[in-house]
Amino acid sequence: MEKTLEQHPVNLIKVVLFGPESTGKTTMSELLAKHYDTVWVAEYAREYLQDKWNNERKTCEDSDLIPIARGQIALENKLALKADKILICDTDLLETKVYSEEYYGGFVHPELDTYALKNQYDLYLLTNIDTPWEADDLRDRPDQRKEMYNAFENTLLKYNRPYIKLNGSIKERLNVATTAIDMLLNQRKNLDSYSSGL
Numbered sequence: 001m002e003k004t005l006e007q008h009p010v011n012l013i014k015v016v017l018f019g020p021e022s023t024g025k026t027t028m029s030e031l032l033a034k035h036y037d038t039v040w041v042a043e044y045a046r047e048y049l050q051d052k053w054n055n056e057r058k059t060c061e062d063s064d065l066i067p068i069a070r071g072q073i074a075l076e077n078k079l080a081l082k083a084d085k086i087l088i089c090d091t092d093l094l095e096t097k098v099y100s101e102e103y104y105g106g107f108v109h110p111e112l113d114t115y116a117l118k119n120q121y122d123l124y125l126l127t128n129i130d131t132p133w134e135a136d137d138l139r140d141r142p143d144q145r146k147e148m149y150n151a152f153e154n155t156l157l158k159y160n161r162p163y164i165k166l167n168g169s170i171k172e173r174l175n176v177a178t179t180a181i182d183m184l185l186n187q188r189k190n191l192d193s194y195s196s197g198l
Contacts, residue, residue: 005069005093005115008077013086013184014120015177018095018156018163019127020148022134024173028125028166029090031174036181039079040088044071045096062104069096069112073119085185093119098155102148117159122184124156124163125177 015032017025026043033040045068049060072093080087097116100108108116129145156163164180166173 005073005111005119007073007119008080010080010083010087012080012083013122013181013188014080014089015086015123015125015181015184016089016092016095016121017127018092018124019152020129020145022131022145023127023129023149024131024166024170025090025127027170028127028173028177029088031170032088032177032181035174035178036084036086036088038084038086038088039082041072041076041079041090043090044068044075045091047071060103062100062107062109065096065100065112066109069093069115072096073115085188086181089121092116092121094155094159094161095152098151102151122162123180124161125180126153126156126163126165127173128165128167130167 017029019025029040029042048064048068048071052060052064072091076087076089076092093112093116097108097112100112129149133145153163155161164176166176
């Protein structure tokens with residue numbers, strides 16, 4: 001387990017799927033990883049909370065957020081070593097921060113708050129709520145999808161994160177995402193070529 005919530009330095013483009021529950025983040029993560037022949041980082045909170053649900057039958061509490069955040073960043077750091085040029089992340093600590101604020105009256109653990117802002121990603125893909133709600137053990141706000149979407153977008157704006165919106169069908173979303181990611185890859189390639197020529 002990580003002693004902190006800090007990313008390990010790697011020479012990768014990091015892309016985050018970001019947005020409310022049941023908006024297709026995992027589906028898009030899998031598709032993008034397949035498209036770019038790389039790995040993707042699953043949402044650790046689902047594994048952690050499902051295990052808790054199965055064994056304790058309790059709700060998520062604010063005390064769960066640091067273990068979730070540590071598990072998430074440990075998984076990201078581990079998989080970053082296996083990625084090829086690009087790492088697709090189903091979530092990040094900034095998303096955990098949004099949930100903390102929305103579910104616990106604005107409370108965010110100081111360590112989570114620090115690293116949610118310190119850790120950096122090249123692009124956020126904000127998933128819209130124009131997808132059908134799919135219930136499961138962990139999802140609990142089908143009537144507040146718009147409010148949650150606004151909270152996620154406002155966070156990206158507040159902290160000046162680079163993002164684009166993913167709307168429409170899976171195919172439409174994939175086309176928009178790959179176009180934006182291809183631009184990042186080309187920019188990185190051109191920068192690397194320029195640096196090697198110096």
